[in-house]
Amino acid sequence: MSKQSYLKNFLKYKYLLVELVTKNIKLKYRRSYLGILWTLVEPLLQMLVLTLVFGVFFGKDDPQYPVYILTGRLLFGFFSSATKSGLKAVSSNASMIKKVYVPKYIYVVSSVLSNFITFLISLVDLVCVAAVLKVKPTIYLLEAVIPLLILFIFTIGFSLILSTLNVFFRDIEYIWSVFTMLLMYASAIFYEPQRLINTGNDWIFNFNPIFMCITNFRNAVLYGKPMELQYFAVSSVIAVVSLVAGVILFYKEQDKFILHV
Amino acid sequence: MQKDIAIRVKNMGIRFNLSRERVDNLKEYMIKFLRRDLKYNEFWALKEITFDIKQGERLGVLGLNGSGKSTLLKAVSGVLKPSEGSIHTNGVIAPLLELGAGFSPEYTGRENIYLYGAVLGYSKSFLDEKFDEIVDFSGLGEFIEVPVKNYSSGMKARLGFSIATVVEPDILILDEVLSVGDKKFRIKSENKIMSMFDKGVTVLFVSHSLEQVMRLCDKAIILDSGRLVAKGSVEKVGRIYKNMTE
Numbered sequence: 342m343s344k345q346s347y348l349k350n351f352l353k354y355k356y357l358l359v360e361l362v363t364k365n366i367k368l369k370y371r372r373s374y375l376g377i378l379w380t381l382v383e384p385l386l387q388m389l390v391l392t393l394v395f396g397v398f399f400g401k402d403d404p405q406y407p408v409y410i411l412t413g414r415l416l417f418g419f420f421s422s423a424t425k426s427g428l429k430a431v432s433s434n435a436s437m438i439k440k441v442y443v444p445k446y447i448y449v450v451s452s453v454l455s456n457f458i459t460f461l462i463s464l465v466d467l468v469c470v471a472a473v474l475k476v477k478p479t480i481y482l483l484e485a486v487i488p489l490l491i492l493f494i495f496t497i498g499f500s501l502i503l504s505t506l507n508v509f510f511r512d513i514e515y516i517w518s519v520f521t522m523l524l525m526y527a528s529a530i531f532y533e534p535q536r537l538i539n540t541g542n543d544w545i546f547n548f549n550p551i552f553m554c555i556t557n558f559r560n561a562v563l564y565g566k567p568m569e570l571q572y573f574a575v576s577s578v579i580a581v582v583s584l585v586a587g588v589i590l591f592y593k594e595q596d597k598f599i600l601h602v
Numbered sequence: 603m604q605k606d607i608a609i610r611v612k613n614m615g616i617r618f619n620l621s622r623e624r625v626d627n628l629k630e631y632m633i634k635f636l637r638r639d640l641k642y643n644e645f646w647a648l649k650e651i652t653f654d655i656k657q658g659e660r661l662g663v664l665g666l667n668g669s670g671k672s673t674l675l676k677a678v679s680g681v682l683k684p685s686e687g688s689i690h691t692n693g694v695i696a697p698l699l700e701l702g703a704g705f706s707p708e709y710t711g712r713e714n715i716y717l718y719g720a721v722l723g724y725s726k727s728f729l730d731e732k733f734d735e736i737v738d739f740s741g742l743g744e745f746i747e748v749p750v751k752n753y754s755s756g757m758k759a760r761l762g763f764s765i766a767t768v769v770e771p772d773i774l775i776l777d778e779v780l781s782v783g784d785k786k787f788r789i790k791s792e793n794k795i796m797s798m799f800d801k802g803v804t805v806l807f808v809s810h811s812l813e814q815v816m817r818l819c820d821k822a823i824i825l826d827s828g829r830l831v832a833k834g835s836v837e838k839v840g841r842i843y844k845n846m847t848e
Contacts, residue, residue, distance in 0.1 A: 357720035364717060368708050437704045441697065441721050442680030510628045596683040600618060601626070 361451035413530035423456035427500025435602035479565035488554035495580035501587030550576040608804035609655040614687035647673045660805035662815030665825035693772025701762030707751035740764040
């Protein structure tokens with residue numbers, strides 16, 4: 342297929358993308374009493390627990406500590422839930438893939454996109470908590486968009502890679518869940534990066550695009566500082582590389598999916 | 603491709619790599635990889651298939667179980683990609699294969715019309731316009747607001763059939779689905795398909811029932827272990843098939 346017909350094909354199935362994103366969001370909370378409100382309640386409750394554990398029991402007295410936790414937990418939560426569902430996007434739609442022709446990347450993109458939309462909704466929490474704790478917005482707030490965009494691209498790339506691998510090796514799902522846990526502890530979500538750097542382990546951060554995005558997001562939202570240019574550069578490169586790798590791998594292997602799912 | 607050809611299949615083959623044992627986890631794969639034990643049996647489900655279907659022709663595909671009939675349908679509808687050779691199609695394809703298999707069980711009938719319609723590549727405005735027609739034809743009435751998981755298999759098939767046939771397709775792919783739902787709906791669906799025939803739709807029909815193929819098609823081919831062994835008018839091919847199966 343030429344570039345033009347890829348685009349034509351995408352436009353033909355654009356409405357399917359919309360339908361799948363709606364389906365994922367609708368069904369996630371169907372038959373729950375609070376419905377989509379859970380998107381707002383869940384991170385708030387988690388923030389309260391973490392604030393209680395680390396703030397009260399471990400004696401952190403920064404009044405804006407809940408905002409610190411919430412930023413980290415929201416961004417990381419998006420990455421982990423999006424890759425988790427993106428990873429299964431191809432294998433869980435096996436019955437469709439075997440029967441009707443549909444560009445298969447639509448399944449992966451739609452599952453990441455629906456997670457991104459619930460993530461954007463949950464940012465309402467952040468606005469409220471920040472307002473209550475009197476975090477002052479600055480001009481750098483505008484820069485908050487950049488790390489989110491980088492994180493989104495990175496997540497799409499990784500989901501394409503993971504969903505392809507998961508078709509051939511079902512263990513990827515379990516390996517990935519252990520890996521995300523590791524990544525969570527390496528992303529300074531509820532501790533300050535300085536504590537890790539003090540132990541001489543700052544190399545962990547230098548390979549971790551999630552941490553870089555979280556840091557730049559915090560700079561924009563919480564600290565009112567310009568973003569760390571080095572983090573911006575490194576995380577963009579990693580994001581683009583993983584997207585390109587994901588697209589290449591997915592396109593190379595997608596015709597074999599039907600034989601394995 | 604000439605304008606009057608609806609489907610052109612040329613030297614088409616589909617190869618499956620059947621591993622002797624199913625390796626779908628990393629540990630086994632690594633062990634086998636290191637021991638150079640990853641052997642595959644190459645298996646050609648279809649090989650050197652060549653035929654043309656002109657617009658308005660109705661081609662029956664005959665063959666015993668495992669002869670590659672369903673694989674051929676999957677290849678023509680674009681689900682499977684040929685390992686060699688090529689398939690060209692001209693026009694809108696409506697695959698009537700395993701109706702309702704793509705439904706989301708938690709979704710209501712109404713929601714599934716939009717979802718399944720989108721899977722088939724319809725646009726939202728088209729579905730809005732045709733919504734009542736689909737519900738009418740399916741005869742589901744108020745059940746359209748009930749989650750599909752509570753449907754009977756007949757109701758699911760009726761809804762699937764109604765969605766898939768709401769387009770005016772150029773090419774209809776049928777896999778012995780003429781027996782949908784109860785008798786009343788069966789007659790209705792046969793009438794619908796017949797009216798498409800009258801409009802000059804091109805048909806690719808798979809069956810192992812010679813009687814059905816003789817009744818519906820004007821051309822036929824026979825597949826045997828993935829090879830095309832006969833093609834031509836339905837009378838001629840029908841005789842050969844009769845000799846083969848008796």
